[in-house]
Amino acid sequence: MLHRLKAVAFALMAPLVLASCLFVPGKFDSALTIHADRTFTFTYKGEVMAVDLQSFMGKAMQMGMEEAAKEKSGKKAKAPEKEPDFTLTPEEKAKQDETFRKLAIEVAKEAGYRSVEYRGNGMFWVDYQISGVLDHGFLFPYNLDNQMIMPWIAVELRGKDLIRVKAPGYVRMSGSGMGNMGDMSALGMMPGGMGEAFTRLQGTFTLTTDAELVSQNNEEGAVTTGKDKVITWKTDTTTTDAPMASIRVRAVQ
Structure with a gap:
């Protein structure tokens, strides 16, 4: 039955979950500028959706154990079983909101966060901007103290003079990292607010550079503006190819 499949799906995800929350983009606008001299500026402005994995998975695993016990005892339901209720109780909801409000305060203290506001129902509004020199890799978001361990965008150093940009978190999550959670949501395999968090994904990611553009995966290509090449990706819940370039x-000495 469908509710049993949901329980099993969550149980199978358990070994993959390293934090009590998963953070995914909602509606957003993001930009990355990389200069030939390795200086860069990255911005993200928009929604951040928090998925309370601990609450959902705890209930799902309990359901799975109950179903397994029934099957082992040979008991069968005499009537069609009701769809399980993953909705948080008022007490659980209040506790979750308080946790997220505290999280917003803590995250706002980190470098780059110009504004972090918790707006309820697992949604944060974030205004982030940071600049620096790419003599090391860069990830966003990534913060061990606040359990942000699944970055949406990664800037990697490849050899002495090549930089690769990839943004897997700006598209539907599937195929790696958290398994195929985006696909599970689309199929209705995720209950309640957990599935809803994935349905808000809609954004624009713009990459600007005055350096040599070796490769990129945007079909529309780059637009030249003065000395800069500009690539704009528009993504939503149907997008599966992560922006990449x-x-x-300048080579590292």
Whole structure:
């Protein structure tokens, strides 16, 4: 039955979950500028959806154990079983909101966060901007103290003069990391607010560079504006190809 499949799906996800929350983008606008001299600026402005994995998975695993016990005892339901209720109780909801409000305060203290506001129902509004020099990799978001361990965008150093940008978190999550959670949501395999968090994904990611653009995966290509090449990806819940580009910059000595 469908509710049993949901319980099993969550149980199978358990070994993959390293934190009590999963953070995914909602409606957003993000930009990354990389110069030939390795200086960069990254911005993210928009929604961040928090998925309370601990609450959902605890209930799902309990359901799975109950179903297994029934099957082992040979008991069968005499009437069609009701769809399980994953909705948080008022007490659980209040506790979750308080946790997220405290989280917003803590995250706002970190470098780059110009504004972090918790707006309820697991949704944060974030205004982030950071600049620096790419003599090391860059991930966003990533914060061990606040359990942000599944970054949406990664800037990697490849050799002495090549930089690769990839943004797997800006598209439907599937195929790696958290398994195929986005696909599970689309199929109705995720209950309540957990599935709803994935349905808000809609955004724009713009990459600007005055360095050599080695490769990129946007079908519309780059637009030249003065010395800059500009690539704009628009993503939503149907997008599966993560924005990606390779750029040749000044070599590290």
